[in-house]
Amino acid sequence: VTVWPAYARIKKLSGGTPSSNTYPVNTRLNEKIAIFTGDITTLEIDCIVNAANRTLLGGGGVDGAIHRAAGPNLKIESGSLAPCETGEAKITYGYNLPAKCMVILDSHDVIHTVGPIGEKPDALESGYLNCLELAVAKNLKSIAFPCISTGVYGYPNKKAALVVLRTVREWLEKNDDKMDRIIFCLFMREDIEIYNRLLQDFFPLK
Numbered sequence: 001v002t003v004w005p006a007y008a009r010i011k012k013l014s015g016g017t018p019s020s021n022t023y024p025v026n027t028r029l030n031e032k033i034a035i036f037t038g039d040i041t042t043l044e045i046d047c048i049v050n051a052a053n054r055t056l057l058g059g060g061g062v063d064g065a066i067h068r069a070a071g072p073n074l075k076i077e078s079g080s081l082a083p084c085e086t087g088e089a090k091i092t093y094g095y096n097l098p099a100k101c102m103v104i105l106d107s108h109d110v111i112h113t114v115g116p117i118g119e120k121p122d123a124l125e126s127g128y129l130n131c132l133e134l135a136v137a138k139n140l141k142s143i144a145f146p147c148i149s150t151g152v153y154g155y156p157n158k159k160a161a162l163v164v165l166r167t168v169r170e171w172l173e174k175n176d177d178k179m180d181r182i183i184f185c186l187f188m189r190e191d192i193e194i195y196n197r198l199l200q201d202f203f204p205l206k
């Protein structure tokens with residue numbers, strides 16, 4: 001199993017300066033956070049999160065990549081767990097993935113598909129929390145999240161990152177013995193830039 005280095009130890013990420021030191025320095029929490037740039041299906045960890053639609057039969061984007069990498073048996077199991085209702089997270093075996101398990105979230109829930117103000121921060125937050133709690137309930141110690149809902153579902157990237165980082169920071173403060181590693185898997189240049197900037201605020205190094 002590959003252990004991804006905590007971001008606190010990756011020098012090249014220390015470029016940004018904290019704009020508002022909202023959260024106190026907590027080295028123990030920092031050691032649990034990592035960012036990974038690339039394909040989530042390559043991660044050898046306990047579980048990866050999939051941003052799916054409610055049918056759980058596979059789709060485009062990260063969902064499609066996960067189904068291709070996991071192989072056809074994933075669809076049989078995930079399809080049998082459908083529908084994935086609002087706020088729910090489900091868990092499956094990882095099949096051909098190097099990750100042991102997969103946590104599935106209906107990423108459609110976190111955004112209205114119609115209307116100019118689509119974002120639903122509460123749904124995004126509860127989605128991440130449900131994934132974390134489900135992983136803990138299954139005794140999984142490492143989890144990787146893609147940038148849920150910021151792809152096809154169009155949640156604005158920076159607004160999503162702000163919700164995600166706050167949610168994870170606050171969850172870890174209460175549950176830091178329950179998870180060893182939380183990885184933000186970044187796929188788009190824009191998200192890499194956003195997370196590099198914002199990590200300093202939510203997980204300040206000093």
Ligand code: ADP
Nearest residue numbers: 039040051061062065107149150151152153187
């Ligand atoms: P959603 O429907 O939740 O918006 P998408 O799959 O369209 O889901 O996009 C979610 C995020 O996942 C986007 O940032 C997208 O670039 C990213 N993504 C796509 N493929 C992969 C992959 N193989 N590994 C990690 N992230 C990916």
